[in-house]
Amino acid sequence: MANPLNQEFIHPLKLFEVAKNEKRLLHTSAPMLAFRQTVHHYGTDLCWTPMVLAKEFNRNKFARDSDFTISTAGPQPPTIVQFGANVPQELARASSLVVPFASGVDLNCGCPQSWACSSTLGAALMEKRELVRDMVLETRSQLHQDGWDVSGLEKDINSPKGRSVSIKIRVHKDLRKTIDFITTLLAPCSLTTTRPIDFLTIHPRTRQTPSSTPINVESLSILTSTFGTQVPILLSGDVFTLDSLPFTSPFHNTLSSSSSPPEHNIPHLSGLMSARALLANPTLFSGRNSCPWEAVEYFLNKTIKAPMPFKLVLHHINEMCSPGMGPSQKDKVALLNKQERAELMKVGDMVELIDFLEEKKPGGIGRM
Ligand SMILES: Cc1cc2nc3c(=O)[nH]c(=O)nc-3n(C[C@H](O)[C@H](O)[C@H](O)COP(=O)(O)O)c2cc1C
Structure with a gap:
């Protein structure tokens, strides 16, 4: 109580x-x-x-x-x-x-x-x-x-x-x-x-x-x-x-x-x-129709402060970097293309993941 x-x-x-x-x-x-x-x-x-x-x-x-x-x-x-x-x-x-x-x-x-x-x-x-x-x-x-x-x-x-x-x-x-x-x-x-x-x-x-x-x-x-x-x-x-x-x-x-x-x-x-x-x-x-990099960073930040199994983190990042589900072409914009997502899934730990995203995100990912 x-x-x-x-x-x-x-x-x-x-x-x-x-x-x-x-x-x-x-x-x-x-x-x-x-x-x-x-x-x-x-x-x-x-x-x-x-x-x-x-x-x-x-x-x-x-x-x-x-x-x-x-x-x-x-x-x-x-x-x-x-x-x-x-x-x-x-x-x-x-x-x-x-x-x-x-x-x-x-x-x-x-x-x-x-x-x-x-x-x-x-x-x-x-x-x-x-x-x-x-x-x-x-x-x-x-x-x-x-x-x-x-x-x-x-x-x-x-x-x-x-x-x-x-x-x-x-x-x-x-x-x-x-x-x-x-x-x-x-x-x-x-x-x-x-x-x-x-x-x-x-x-x-x-x-x-x-x-x-x-x-x-x-x-x-x-x-x-x-x-x-x-x-x-x-x-x-x-x-x-x-x-x-x-x-x-x-x-x-x-x-x-x-x-x-x-x-x-x-x-x-x-x-x-x-x-x-x-x-x-x-x-x-x-109100946004596809995932911005900012949300990937926000999620990463949270998982560093309250860790969860790495496979789960990778699964979420992969989903967020995939095409959105809205009906129009602009909703289907993906942060990573198919080949990049296949590379992402081979990443082995949190440090490698941050390095990978740092390299892929235009301008790098923010300090965490
Ligand atoms: C990864 C995943 C896990 C889910 N787990 C549950 C669950 O534990 N309990 C539940 O009631 N529905 C669960 N669902 C079903 C959703 O609640 C929802 O009813 C279904 O996916 C249809 O909604 P959507 O078109 O927004 O995906 C899950 C769906 C997904 C994609």
Whole structure:
């Protein structure tokens, strides 16, 4: 219950409120890899950790040490810890362990990987709506018992002890099942003064849809029209640049140069979550369509102060130096060409990496 980092934690619903007051969508980074400080510096409001397996986290000190790391040096970006779980007590226990260090917890109901689904984790939970509801309610109840403010009411959103409980989902082929699923998750119960989940992230693809297939904007439109006034909804999927979203919403205009304007207007969407495009361009939410050298330097600086495995650093640098994911030719500008990126991947340690980038960046990289 104490605040071990002596830092201020902001309730995620407060961030939704701030974005709404600024007449814009909330900008969030998907549960991915470890560069939360970098994306936050460039306009991402709220970050997710990668999925952490609750059962292992609860039982194994090594899992706890490796799966959830935060910077103790500076202010932390508002962070949601995402769990994979299928037992209410496991999710509640793991959440209880992490909330002193995070703004909220999230349950992954979208991971399509076969290892996860065969253990009734991730997208397999889309067939278990009662279990998901039980997990969420058990977690709220545990956090409440621990002394956290989880009612979702205004006073708790403004409290330093306010924390959120949320879920991230995919859609079913038959959208009526998704509507039933969300209805179950929003139905009030005696344990909660408001709804069981504070907000919801929708990845509008089914468990079987490959990520190369565009998101189903029609599903998103139906789900946000049905539920978007009851609960803040984030879109995850195909957020490639801020000016190329495949729909319009009151808070953003899409491609003015587009020959055919998007078919859908999504009035009740509260925010955007990006994964692949943010990996390639951590500055996406500051409005830039491709990654500048400055962001590579910023990331390097952070990794020197809070080291992470070198392979992971290299992976991030490679992504940032690759073409961006936006649709137009100018979005596809890459800091390094294909051959240079192949050379980059042969670099063996941090010193070699800095020398390599020093040589490639016009004017060299800044002092760190
Ligand atoms: C490297 C990487 C790791 C991911 N890990 C997770 C994860 O741990 N949990 C999760 O819910 N989604 C995860 N995703 C999926 C994204 O959250 C997102 O739903 C999907 O990539 C579609 O969004 P995009 O078009 O912005 O990439 C991951 C995606 C990528 C690229």
